Amino acid sequence: MTLESKIPTGPLHEKWDRHRFDLKLVNPANRKKFNIIVIGTGLAGASAAATLGELGYNVQNFCIQDSPRRAHSIAAQGGINAAKNYANDGDSIWRLFYDTIKGGDFRSREANVYRLAQLSVNIIDQCVAQGVPFAREYGGLLDNRSFGGAQLSRTFYAKGQTGQQLLLGAYSSLMRQVNTGKVEIFPRREMLDVVLVDGRARGIVVRNLITGELESYSAHAVVLATGGYGNAYFLSTNAMSSNVTASYRCYKKGAYFANPCFTQIHPTCIPVHGTYQSKLTLMSESLRNDGRVWVPKEPGDKRAPEQIPESERDYYLERKYPSFGNLVPRDVASRNAKEQCDKGKGVGETGYAVYLDFADAIARDGREAIAAKYGNLFEMYEKITGEDPYVTPMRIYPAVHYTMGGLWVDYNLMTTIDGLFSLGESNFSDHGANRLGASALMQGLADGYFIIPYTMGGYLAGTHLPEVDTSAQEFAESENRIREQVDKLLSINGRRTVTDFHKSLGKILWDKCGIARDKQSLEKAGKEVAELREEFWKNVNVPGDAADFNQALENAGRVADFLEFGELMVKDAIGREESCGCHFNTGYQTEDNEALRCDETFCHVSAWEYTGPDSEPVEHREQLHFENVELTQRSYK
């Protein structure tokens, strides 16, 4: 199969308009004849389900948590970008587009990113109308702030809880549709398979997490909005239930997986402090607007921060990148933190942390002003570490945060399986090799509120879809396969717990496929993951039974998929013999230790096709064409 991106022709700024005109429409009276399944209730899933319901489709919306309001979008802190130019500081759709393309190190599609920038302005309007309480100026108008990787203020925010407020906005629209009867919610369900009939996605099988029963649902189309796979690393800023299973099982059914090695390591997280640790907590990078990052100049300096005089501190980001300073993009900030710690200049008990210091900002603006901007983040830091960041500088270190890779989708957000769409973080589409701050929320909502409602109509109106229900044998076959796997997991009765395996996998990936990679260690990682997977299926201990609320069993299925998927991440990283964005291969760097792209050979998306349990996946390449921007070496100096 060749990859058809279906990017419309014509000038960049007209593509989406033309495409919307070219897409077929479903007559309002006919929409109620179509059933659509949406999996996930984060920003992408909830906005998609609500909007499709508003249009008149029948929507069934599934989520893994006990309520759709809890999806992990809720934890996004900093903000959402939009090219409103309210700050009058030179913003435009073109500039947001250019910043996003450049920030992604030229590994995303021009047409998709431009559409995202265009839609950004509608998102803010939509959210305000829903009652999202964005921060405001004294005059009553919306406030903006700057954010990592941008030199202007285009980020809308609600204190440090922007994701929560946007998600609750989408959730409220969703619940309104539940009330009208157009959307039905299925909480505490985990999607375990997509069901194909005549080559098209026509339903799913889920496990009811309370009863343990498998349930089949049929539809005319399936929309996947199940987030990213950062938890492959065990420790990440993702929620505990975030996983790759839904995407991975679609991959096994024929959806290509794009750029799995593109994983974003967020620079400002609370450092790791023990082996029992279950997750890492992000500190919004908005903190870098006022916080200054530094380490002691001398390696091994173990003095308390207040005892280190100004002259013996190295504000390395300000020194190396005078024009962006502490606001360099995430990948650059993360790599630099690791570099300083690897030189022995790291601080804290483990030596794997750098300071983020607010002393100057507090002296300049006063404690109250800083509290107004970051109060809840400071409180959160104090709760976790027991230290007061108003007095002692924060200690931060990079952590796995977001995955740019995901299911390959065309311009309509449809995967290589007909009728299976993928939105938000679960697709690969808009962020290239690195995502800029405050753009994940933007993408999730653009996909859900403003793209899928059109492209879904185009698919349904232009496709002959005979009626299918769950009595089709494909559903029974799928349920049987899942039941076999569940029984197998419960019957191994080995000696290691699921979490123990997950930790081992995480360590392999973090050490060898993390902030910096090289060919040799990646090859080693591939071998180690394969060995670990083999041991898992012989030695895992999953207690309890299948027909029950069994969290160990849920987790076992997810870790089993991570163990396969980890190998795909490594394979993709080995194949990409260049550095770009977050994929930093130490064999390819400039004299200044920046990522060195190889545009002649690797200006493409790698999309992997599953070919069976005992055979190697096949790589397909989608060439990226840049007609409107010039490929440059990123520089934030």
Added chain:
Amino acid sequence: MSNQTINLTLKVWRQNKNNPRGSLETYPAKGISTEMSFLEMLDVVNEELTSQGIEPIAFDHDCREGICGMCGAVVNGRAHGHMPETTLCQLHMRHFKDGDTIVIEPWRARAFPVIKDLAVDRSALDTIIQAGGYISINAGGAQDGNTIPIPKENAEKAFNAATCIGCGACVAACPNASAMLFTGAKISHLALLPQGRPEARKRALSMVRAMDELGFGNCSNEAECELECPKGISITEIARMNREFIKAAFL
């Protein structure tokens, strides 16, 4: 940051299909680092129970950074434990002492049936939102965001009410298992914004009706909900809800 280890005794509510009435079981929690969160402590205990062939304790949790509202248990009689404005996942073991006995129970309310051990069904809260916790606007029709100026003070009040994470601690803390803080927070959030005014009347009536029908109790001004709310939401929101309700019902 001083990293010490402590030993504890847990008395944990266990309830499942083989033990439908439920009972408190005692487990040791040994070598617990004071840097752990409460849920990480439970993880450690669960790993130990699993290795002993005992089924691990079921408890809901997800983001583990205090924002998703999924976690929650009554710890020594207090919803989310004894620290102010803290979810269970953000309660750290440095607030306990070596040798402590900790009693851990699920949220107790008629409207929140126990699913297993510490996990309860809080879907009633979604049903309250479904009754009117929204502004009726379809995607696509919104005017420019800056055409609706909102005084900063009102925007902040609305935001404070909107920070509710829907964890249900207010219900668990209330002697009447009332959901008035939860419902009041949503009614206030939307009533304080001009966008929310057109439907304010209908919203107050239908959300209050839903709350009553779902088996939640009434408010008798105990203020336990405010004390235990991990987001510090004030009972002023209940007063505002009452005002909105009375305006809608009688004026």
